[in-house]
Amino acid sequence: MKIRLNFSALRLTTKREYAIRFIVGGTVTALAGVVSKKFGPGIGGMFLAFPAIFPASATLIEKHEKERKQREGLKGGRSGRTAAGYDASGAAMGSAGLFVFAVLVWRLLPAYTAWAVLIGATFVWLAVSLAIWRILAKNGKNSAS
């Protein structure tokens, strides 16, 4: 399965939708900080893996896919739900990478330069997520959409 860049997809997202994602992301980051301050970093740290943007992204994907099908004269409801389902599938794989990211930061941060650990762990997140996606794609567990 080929990975493609689709720049026209950016035009489908409205300014309001960009603003919603910015506000949701910012609010969750602020809330994680408030929880850490009030209950300690042990509890607050869990919210660093809160599905902050997923509800908004899945909704947008469902809406855009539905609109695309409707322009072709179809209803598009099922196709929108399927696209959102595959987005969730990708998010599950990305979360497995997120687990590896957290383990690396937890274990390496006390001993190494902070920025190098964060950047390195982000690359490992991408590599692990991509590897899981490729393995499942080869076995036919993912679908293009």
Add this chain to the structure above:
Amino acid sequence: MLEETIYRVLIGGAFVSAFAVLSDLLKPKSFAGLFSAAPSVALASLGLALVAEGKSYAAIEARSMTAGAIAFVVYASCIRWVMLRYKLPALQVALMAVPLWLAAALGLWFAFLK
């Protein structure tokens, strides 16, 4: 406190938006979905924690983040299952499953990390 909250909103919003735009650009959707679980909130929060509280504090946050990440796998897998089987809107399913994420994260934290 207010100043720090404003920084968090701005930096967190910027990181989340950047990964969301990447997700918009990419196809197929199962691949783009990887970026819905990008470490955007984590990078913003850990960066700020490092500046304000130091390495030990940020490392404790990362340790607890492992529970949140496993809970995210459960959350996203559950949503996938529901979306491909039932005629429910994505927003409704994603929001209704948030308590599942919370329960899984807290359960794992109490069981293994407390």
